[in-house]
Amino acid sequence: MNNxxxxxxxxxxxxxxxxxxxxxxxxxxAWYRFSRNYAAVIGLIIVCSVILMAIFAPLIAPNPExxxxxxxxxxRHLAPSWEHWMGTDNVGRDIFSRVIFGYQVSxxxxxxxxxxxxxxxVLLGIVAAYAGGWVEQTIxxxxxxxxxxxxxxxxxxxxxxxEPSLINAMIAISFLWWNxxxxxxxxxxxxxxxEDFVEAAKLSGASHWHIITKEILPNCVAAISxxxxxxxxxxxxxxxxxxxxxxxxxxPTPDLGxxxxxxxxxxxxxxxxxxxxxxxxxxxxxxxxxxxxxLRDFFDVEV
Amino acid sequence: MTVESSNLVEIKNLNLSFxxxxxTKQVLHNISLSIAPGERVALIGESGSGKTVTSKxxxxxxxxxxxxxxSGDIFIQGKSALTMSKEQREALKGSVMxxxxxxxxxxxxPVFRIGTHLLDIMHSGDKNLGIKQSKTEQKERIFEVLRxxxxxxxxxxxxxxxxxxxxxxxxxxxxxxxxxxPTRLLIADEPGTALDVTTQNEIIxxxxxxxxxxxxxxxxxxxxxxxxxxxxxxxxVMQHGRIVEHGxxxxxxxxxxxxxxxxxxxxxxxxxHSEESVxxxxxxxxxxxxxxxxxxxxxxxxxxxxxINEVLAVKPTSLQIHKGETFGIAGESGSGKTxxxxxxxxxxxxxSGNITIENKHLDAWRLNNENRYSIQMVHQNPAASIxxxxxxxxTLNVPLKHIAKVTNRKQxxxxxxxxxxxxxxxxxxxxxxxxxxxxxxxxxARALAANPKILVLDEPTSALDVSVQKSVIELLEKxxxxxxxxxxxxxxxxSLMRNFCDRVAVMFRGELLETGTTQDIFNKxxxxxxxxxxxxxxxxxxxxxxxxxxxxDEDALQVLQQKY
Numbered sequence: 001m002n003n004x005x006x007x008x009x010x011x012x013x014x015x016x017x018x019x020x021x022x023x024x025x026x027x028x029x030a031w032y033r034f035s036r037n038y039a040a041v042i043g044l045i046i047v048c049s050v051i052l053m054a055i056f057a058p059l060i061a062p063n064p065e066x067x068x069x070x071x072x073x074x075x076r077h078l079a080p081s082w083e084h085w086m087g088t089d090n091v092g093r094d095i096f097s098r099v100i101f102g103y104q105v106s107x108x109x110x111x112x113x114x115x116x117x118x119x120x121x122v123l124l125g126i127v128a129a130y131a132g133g134w135v136e137q138t139i140x141x142x143x144x145x146x147x148x149x150x151x152x153x154x155x156x157x158x159x160x161x162x163e164p165s166l167i168n169a170m171i172a173i174s175f176l177w178w179n180x181x182x183x184x185x186x187x188x189x190x191x192x193x194x195e196d197f198v199e200a201a202k203l204s205g206a207s208h209w210h211i212i213t214k215e216i217l218p219n220c221v222a223a224i225s226x227x228x229x230x231x232x233x234x235x236x237x238x239x240x241x242x243x244x245x246x247x248x249x250x251x252p253t254p255d256l257g258x259x260x261x262x263x264x265x266x267x268x269x270x271x272x273x274x275x276x277x278x279x280x281x282x283x284x285x286x287x288x289x290x291x292x293x294x295l296r297d298f299f300d301v302e303v
Numbered sequence: 304m305t306v307e308s309s310n311l312v313e314i315k316n317l318n319l320s321f322x323x324x325x326x327t328k329q330v331l332h333n334i335s336l337s338i339a340p341g342e343r344v345a346l347i348g349e350s351g352s353g354k355t356v357t358s359k360x361x362x363x364x365x366x367x368x369x370x371x372x373x374s375g376d377i378f379i380q381g382k383s384a385l386t387m388s389k390e391q392r393e394a395l396k397g398s399v400m401x402x403x404x405x406x407x408x409x410x411x412x413p414v415f416r417i418g419t420h421l422l423d424i425m426h427s428g429d430k431n432l433g434i435k436q437s438k439t440e441q442k443e444r445i446f447e448v449l450r451x452x453x454x455x456x457x458x459x460x461x462x463x464x465x466x467x468x469x470x471x472x473x474x475x476x477x478x479x480x481x482x483x484x485p486t487r488l489l490i491a492d493e494p495g496t497a498l499d500v501t502t503q504n505e506i507i508x509x510x511x512x513x514x515x516x517x518x519x520x521x522x523x524x525x526x527x528x529x530x531x532x533x534x535x536x537x538x539x540v541m542q543h544g545r546i547v548e549h550g551x552x553x554x555x556x557x558x559x560x561x562x563x564x565x566x567x568x569x570x571x572x573x574x575x576h577s578e579e580s581v582x583x584x585x586x587x588x589x590x591x592x593x594x595x596x597x598x599x600x601x602x603x604x605x606x607x608x609x610x611i612n613e614v615l616a617v618k619p620t621s622l623q624i625h626k627g628e629t630f631g632i633a634g635e636s637g638s639g640k641t642x643x644x645x646x647x648x649x650x651x652x653x654x655s656g657n658i659t660i661e662n663k664h665l666d667a668w669r670l671n672n673e674n675r676y677s678i679q680m681v682h683q684n685p686a687a688s689i690x691x692x693x694x695x696x697x698t699l700n701v702p703l704k705h706i707a708k709v710t711n712r713k714q715x716x717x718x719x720x721x722x723x724x725x726x727x728x729x730x731x732x733x734x735x736x737x738x739x740x741x742x743x744x745x746x747x748a749r750a751l752a753a754n755p756k757i758l759v760l761d762e763p764t765s766a767l768d769v770s771v772q773k774s775v776i777e778l779l780e781k782x783x784x785x786x787x788x789x790x791x792x793x794x795x796x797x798s799l800m801r802n803f804c805d806r807v808a809v810m811f812r813g814e815l816l817e818t819g820t821t822q823d824i825f826n827k828x829x830x831x832x833x834x835x836x837x838x839x840x841x842x843x844x845x846x847x848x849x850x851x852x853x854x855x856d857e858d859a860l861q862v863l864q865q866k867y
Contacts, residue, residue: 032324196688199650204749205676205705218692 033298040294046287054103061097069252077270086276089259090266095273098254099280105255106284109170109239110232116174118228121181122220126212128182129189140186143179151176152241159247169248173238181227188223192216222299230292233285240281256281310378311488311520312361312400313337317375319360327371330356332545334375338488343514343521345531345552347567348541349768350739357541358490358524362402363392397428400488401481403510406497407473411465417476418461421445421483428484445483452479453509471502478509488520489513496527499635500795501863504839507533526768528571529841532556540564556843570773572802574842575825575850590757590789591624591647596656598642616642619656620815622808629783629790631804631821633797633836639813640793644759647791648678676706679750683762685742689734695720695745696730702752719748723778740771744778751782759791764799776803797840801825809833828852835859 035041058064062085072092080087086095128139146154158172192198193216201215236256242248243257251258256277263273319331331353338344348354359365361377363384377384379395404410411420425441436444442461449457452475465473474495481489491510495503511534514521523534531538532552539549540561548561559565597619603612617639624630632640645651647658649669658665660674668674682688689698699716703709717727723744734742743763750758760779764772776799783790794800800807801821808818809830816830828834834854842848 029324196682196684197690200680200682200688200746200749201690201701203648203676203680204702204753206701207705210701210705214693214697215690219690221692 030298034294037294037297039290040298043287043290043292043294046283047291050103050284050287051107053100054107057100057104061094061100063094063097064101066093066097067101067254077266077273079270080272080276087270087272089263089273090270095259095276098259099256099277101254102256102259102277102280103284105166105249105253106236106239109166109173110235112167112170113173113177113235113239114228114231116170117177118181118224120174121178122185122217122224123212124178125182125185126189126216126220129186130193130208130212130216139182143182143186146176146179147183151238155238155242156245156247159242164247164250166249166253169239169242172242173235177231177235180231181224184223184227185220188220189216192219226292226296226299229288229295233288233292236281236288237285309339310337311340311342311380312522313378314357314361315376315378317360317377318373319356320371320373322369322371329373330544331360332543334544334546336539336546336549338520338522340487340520341518343523343534343536345523345525345535345538346541347525347528347531347538349526349567349770351543352541353544354524354541355492356544358402358492358522361522362396362400362490364402394431396431397424397484397486398432399486400490401484401486402490402492403481403494404477405492405494407470407477408497410477411473413465415464416461417463417465417468418442418445420465421461421476421480424480425483432484445479448479448482449476451482451513452476454479469502470498471505474498474502474506475509478506478513482513482517486519488522490522490524492524493526494523496525500797500841501635501836501839501859503530504841507841510534527841528556528568528769528843532843533841540567566770568843570770571843572773572776572796572798573844574798574801574837574840574847587626587628589623590626590660591791592659592662593620593622593643593647594657594659595619595621596643596646596658597654598639598646598651599654615813617646618814622815622818624789624791625806626789627783627787628805629792629803631792631794631800631807632810633794633800633807634810635795635836637812638810640810641761643810644680644761644791644793647757648680648759674756676702676753677755678757678759679753679755680759680761681743681746681750681763684766685739685746686734686766688746689742689749691734694731694733695737698734698745699730699749699752702749706753715752719752722751722782723748738771739767740775743767743775747775747778747782751786755788757789757791759793761793762795763792765794765796772799779803797825797837798842809836831858831862835862 053060057067061067063070070091070093075084075088075092076090078084078088078092084094084096086099089095089098124139124143128136154176155169155172158175159168162168162171198211198215201211206215239248240255240257240260243255244261246258246261248257249255251262259277260274260281263270263275263277266273314334314336317331317334318329319334320327320329334353334357336344336346336357346354346357356365360370372385379399384392384395411417422438422441422445425445429436429441445461446457449460454460454472454475460468460472460476468476478494489510494510495506498506507530510521510523513519521534523531525531535552537549538552538555539546540555540559540563541547542563548555548559548564555564556568559568596617597615598617599613600616601610601613603610605611620643632643634640642651646653647665649665660668696713696716699719700712703712703715707715709715716730720727720729725741725744725748729737729741729745734745737745743766747763763779764775767775779790780803782788792800792804804821806819807821807824809816809824809828809832811832816832817824817828824833825837828837831854834852835858838851838854838859840851842851
């Protein structure tokens, strides 16, 4: 071949559509795509606001001392006003302050549950898909069994056997939660294990552990992060349900579910005592769901 | 705006950009193209050259929000398409031009019957043309078109689900879809590329015949020069979004003037050479020996796990592979060639028979740690065989750590990249930053990292452009000389095998039909199937066409339609 056209070395003379995009950093591109989805950006703002509120709760809350067992009967059942944005409760505590501290509890629950259940679920899912045979059958049938039990009934059973507390609520919810991740990641990993690169890794002498953690897991990260984000909202809701039933966080710790539960005794006259914590739950769940949906579109994965 | 023109379709000095993040990217540069009534025009180029964008622009299926026409115009039957209203433009689809979909596997919705797909198109076309007909009349017209594309049992095809038809039949249905309404220009984007070469040959014959009978114009979009030679009068060569050369097929094939076209022709492996250089390789000892190897797959088992139904993937087969040679296994999809190779690699159990390597039983041979990983593989599609989430260095690290047990792996990775002619800085890149050919080089480097004796090449170049294919094949030849490797080369591309393999085995539906030196198989094939297979390969010169083995159409058809 003797032509005058300049040739790149090594036959790299292929025209690649990615040349233009390479000029921009991948993070910049990712943020650009994400920012086009307004719902997701709103979700991100909500989630960030809640996290900031939780971290700086003592600084933000107008009456930090109201988070504990504070009593001021003169100020009980006050309607929302400039002084008390969300009104006060049956013992005169500022509901807005308690909501902000309640977010601390909610987020602690989310972090606790997900950091316990997601790794277990993901690992078991990948192992089941990769190992096949009786390992797969054992893991997945046990999983199916748990999925068949009504989650609330199981959680109630666990928390009533153990002492009702934040930690035990976490344990109960985690016990229910891992199997959804297991199911999802199992399906995904099942298709990844048939990919050529898994076979190539086996031919390269890679260990099972290497294949599970280095070859398959990185390809599941998108799905895991979407599912985890969507889950965060549901964990909060579930925790609130447990608290509402008196089996979760115990008073006087400010918990959104407990607050709705106590407030509901004074409905409809002092409506804000149940509705305001309820809206606070709505706000955080909405945030996580919008963010999760946005991430799903962004990563383009099925959950 | 209208112009007087005898052309059915004309694109004039068109510049087109895609809107991408952070600006625009020009994909078509000053494209001019014309198609006269009844003319067959081919648009040829490698992936990313802009040929498909051009054809989509013509039929208006590009997303208008993503494109920006900088300058130029498109004239369809003398009228400017860019000034037309959306409805006018839409009405041209199916009445002036129709497109044949490329991929028969993915173009159908598997839950709907073929008839539903056809009726939908019939319905929307009728609406555009203002035809009102009952469903029975529409069905009658559909049957007529199905007969036209040589689907002899239209009733069955009409009522079938897509998965009940073979790839070739589905491709015919896709052609029928384009012909449901009288059209003037047929746009075919790589028709039959996903099919076997013998089926592809039939499809191309069919398109040619239809274009002739119906007096249509044809725009053939393809990367295959052999297909161009068979189906076009004029050809446009595209590279990097520009038309670099155009002219009649005869002129361009006789003397390509642009260096890119010349290089393209040069890259196509020749099926027959005028000066045959028969270099006899010295006879080497037998490395792999297959004795009556057979493989059955259970397709159905009862609850106790005993087999009720099974398919014979590989019928009892015996062959020998010599040390240092390139042994080709040729065959179409489903012929058992990959299964055979996987059995040699120990990835798939034999049902019966025996494989020996270096005169030892396969299992015994593999027990030796040194031999355990010494058969390596290069997969067909590098996009699938390299983990997209790991850098090149991480990928290459695995065999170096686990098999070669190298301590200074950084240096070894550099050596491997140099061996496959990639720049050293690629080590820290992710596969998405590499082109297809470069990824395949990485896959080759990974296989070499294990110090293999035998390399199984499973269609290593079929996902690559022809010029890249050439460079990859040259690399493989160089590596074989340097490292004394034995290659088992699996492919359906006979012209490539012709130039690359020392000996070839031809497989058909699980059966090994014949084995011999490449010259013997290509010059004096004994089996009818081999002849039919070689005959179907699209070639780029009359000389090659003359050298093809003689077999009558009836014979070829008969052997291809044989039952299992």
